[in-house]
Amino acid sequence: MASVSLQKGLLAAGVCAAMFAATASAQDIQAQRLYAQSLAATCANCHGTNGVSAPGATMPVINQLTSSAMYEQLQAYKTGARTGTIMHQLAKGYTDEQLKIIADVLGKKN
Ligand code: HEC
Numbered sequence: 001m002a003s004v005s006l007q008k009g010l011l012a013a014g015v016c017a018a019m020f021a022a023t024a025s026a027q028d029i030q031a032q033r034l035y036a037q038s039l040a041a042t043c044a045n046c047h048g049t050n051g052v053s054a055p056g057a058t059m060p061v062i063n064q065l066t067s068s069a070m071y072e073q074l075q076a077y078k079t080g081a082r083t084g085t086i087m088h089q090l091a092k093g094y095t096d097e098q099l100k101i102i103a104d105v106l107g108k109k110n
Pocket of ligand 1: 040043045047070083084085086102106
């Protein structure tokens with residue numbers, strides 16, 4: 001009898017832990033999305049929201065690049081392989097992981 005109630009207790013604890021884990025991971029995903037969107041938003045002043053510049057703007061439109069092509073260009077700016085007026089300076093301010101996240105958000109998906 002005691003062992004049955006112990007089992008029930010353990011089962012309930014397990015269900016609670018699973019529910020807590022599910023909630024925590026949903027929050028983690030939301031926090032990760034917010035982080036990714038915030039990083040990508042740092043490009044919007046010049047390249048427009050989601051990489052689409054305003055009509056007539058002289059800034060390059062960047063969202064025609066695939067995510068991997070964009071990441072390559074950002075790395076080229078960061079390492080100095082590609083120069084520009086501003087991008088080679090900006091790219092140095094981000095970690096490789098952050099550049100990857102930004103390129104994933106702003107780049108074309110296929
Ligand atoms: C202060 C304005 C400014 C900001 C902010 C900015 N860029 Fe740029 N970006 C430029 C300019 C200007 C160029 C053209 C190259 C140059 O002169 O540096 C460019 C070029 C690029 C290119 C090359 C486009 C191509 O056709 O090859 C990519 C990719 C790019 N930017 C991505 C980004 C990303 C991602 C961010 C955010 C981390 C960002 N830029 C933030 C101004 C900006």
